[in-house]
Amino acid sequence: MIGFLKRLAGDRRGGVGALSVLVSVLVVTGTAATVDAASVHFRARALQGLADTAAVSAASNLGTAETTVQRVLNLKESAARIETVALGQYHRRADVPIADRFNATATEQDAVRVVLEEDVNLFFGSVLGIDAIRVRKAAVAIRPARDTAAFSIGSRLLALDPPLVNSLLSQLIGREVQLTALSYDSLLSSSLDVDALLQDLTQSLSVDDRDSLLAHTVSLQRLVNSMANVTTGQTRVALQSLSTTLGTAPARNLRLDALIDVAPGVTGTVNAKVPVWDLLNAALGEAVGPKTVELDVNVNSPVTAKVRVAIGEREQKSAWLTIARDGTTIVRTAQARLHVDVTTLNLTGIGKVHLPVYAEVASGKAALAAIDCGADTFDVTARSGVASVALGEIESSRLSDFSRDAALTPAAILDSSVVKVRAAARINVADSGDRTLKFNRADIDALSPKTIGSGSVLASTIGSLAANTSLDIQLLGLGIALPGLPGQLRTILGDLVSPLDAVLEQVMQLLGLGIGEADIRPAGLQCGHRSAPPTLAA
Structure with missing residues (x-):
């Protein structure tokens, strides 16, 4: 086998x-x-x-x-x-x-x-x-993307004081800025196309699409340089000068979506224009973050005024400009704190009177309420932030610390070898409540802002502050009351109300804020998206 x-x-x-x-x-x-x-x-x-x-x-x-x-x-x-x-x-x-x-x-x-x-x-x-x-x-x-409306919050500047703005920009940027009145007028009077700005940034940063760009962190210099690229004339010259200054200053960065929000589903061209100064001001606030700056303000009165300003941050996930389809996107102003020191000349028989006033403004907000393409209009619901005005002193370190309440101490409004006077007062201003603003085509084309509230709120608040001040008067440090002085001091405080009101209003306008007010500026309205076909995603 x-x-x-x-x-x-x-x-x-x-x-x-x-x-x-x-x-x-x-x-x-x-x-x-x-x-x-x-x-x-x-x-x-x-x-x-x-x-x-x-x-x-x-x-x-x-x-x-x-x-x-x-x-x-x-x-x-x-x-x-x-x-x-x-x-x-x-x-x-x-x-x-x-x-x-x-x-x-x-x-x-x-x-x-x-x-x-x-x-x-x-x-x-x-x-x-x-x-x-x-x-x-x-x-x-x-x-298909639905009809969209674009608007921003907190833009109200009507005139520029070059020395004041130079001082503000210099402290925010960290390098001396000396732009001319002509440059500031051009920045204030010109606008730019948001879509052109985003396209320029997309190319310069080599990103793939707009959503990626908005999530990108960019330098303030890069943003200002792109703003210069999409503007012309004296505006471009001024922005190029600022870009050069930023190149020698400490690096400042910001995420673009903290500044500009584009609602989900909005594809294609962004139909929006914004004033150049408003965008620059908002970008500085985002890039620099909470910071205290000191300003010398010109007052047409026999007093001197020094201002400390602390600009806070917007609430998280809140932009300055939005291209919105409905009310789910809310834009907010930044919080702000101001401390104004007003000092008189030597007054006969009294000496210099010192009046330190503190003002705090919470963020205002706005959201799209409705779009009416038939009437070529859109509505925005807006609300001003709560505010308070007080008489008192505050440390600079505490002024810019928005995580804590302001700790004010009574103001030494008069401190001489003969008499000492301390004063304290506080007036609270409630928010405006929800108000509806309607923007028509003329408003949109002219980028004309609308205001909730009235400028008289500030004047009446300051007036009430002076009238309701609690005075603690001491003669020679013995606690002896001085007859007639309280009435005289109240008269002086009342006389200081007008220039103090002007100082606060000027600084508030520079920052795009208001006590008891909120300002909304239209940026664009685009209709007819419903006729566009749906698209397959990647």
Whole structure:
């Protein structure tokens, strides 16, 4: 037997036939697998096309998305089944993985994700016990952007005092700024196209899209340089000069979406224009952050006034300018604290009277209320921030610390070798409540702001402060009352109200703020988006 097996193993007769059978089996099996794979691939491509069609159709009306998807399947007489139809928000950002760009938990819904599945029958797989393979395909489509309105908050400057603004810019930038009155007039009177600015920044920063740009951190110098690139004449010259100064100053950076907000789903051109000075002022506030600056203010009165200003931050996720589709986006002003020291000349029989006044303004806010494309108008609901005005002293370090309440000490309004007078008072100003502002085409084209509240609020508040001041008078440090002096001091305080009101109003305008007021400026209105077709997401 052993010998037979050895002879059989060494026998080469019939080897070609056996090999042919083996190769034939392999060829037939490979052909069967190829046919089945091709069938699955073909059906997968067809299912992807069906998912794309269903998603685009559903995005036209998100309210009937699932019904629309089922209708598409019925019309195509497809055997595919709906796994999910989900509404959500889509972010076109290159720094976000494609799989994570659709957010099904977002409140603002501008996209639909459709997931379909289908069982593909195999021709030869059943030999191995596999009758079908389940194929799953997904598609995301974004609905057409709705009508949009653009507006900013906290822009009210009507005139510039070059020495005052030079001082403010120099302290914020960290280098001396000496622009001319002509330069400031051009900055104040000119505007720029927001879309042109964003395009210039996109190219200079080499980012992929607008959403990625808005999430980008840029230097203040880069922003000002781009502002110069999209303006002309004296405005460009002034901005280029500021950009050069910023290049020698400590680095200041900001995220663009802290300044400009574009609502989800707004694609294509951003239709908005803004005053150059307002944008520059807002960018400085964002880039520099909470900081105390000191200003010498010219007052047309026999008094001197020194001002300390602390500019705080906006609330998180709140921009200065928004291109909005509804009221979900809120823009806010920054908080601000001011301390004004007013000192008189030597008064006969009294000496110098010192009046330190503290003013605090919380952030005002605004949101889109309605768009009426038929009338070419849009409405904004706005509210001024609560405010308070007090008589008292505060340390510079405490002035810019917005995490703590201001700690005021009674003001030494008169301190001589004969008499000492301390004073204290506080007047609170409630917010304005929600008010609706309507902007028509003329307002939008002229970039004309509207104001909630009235400038008389400040004057009446300062007047009440002087009238309700509590005086602590001491003669020679013995606590003896001095007859007639309280009335004389109250008269003096009343006389100081007018120049103090002017000082506060001038500084508030420079910062784009107001006590008991909020200013909203239209930037653009774009209609007709509903006619645009939905688009497939990446």
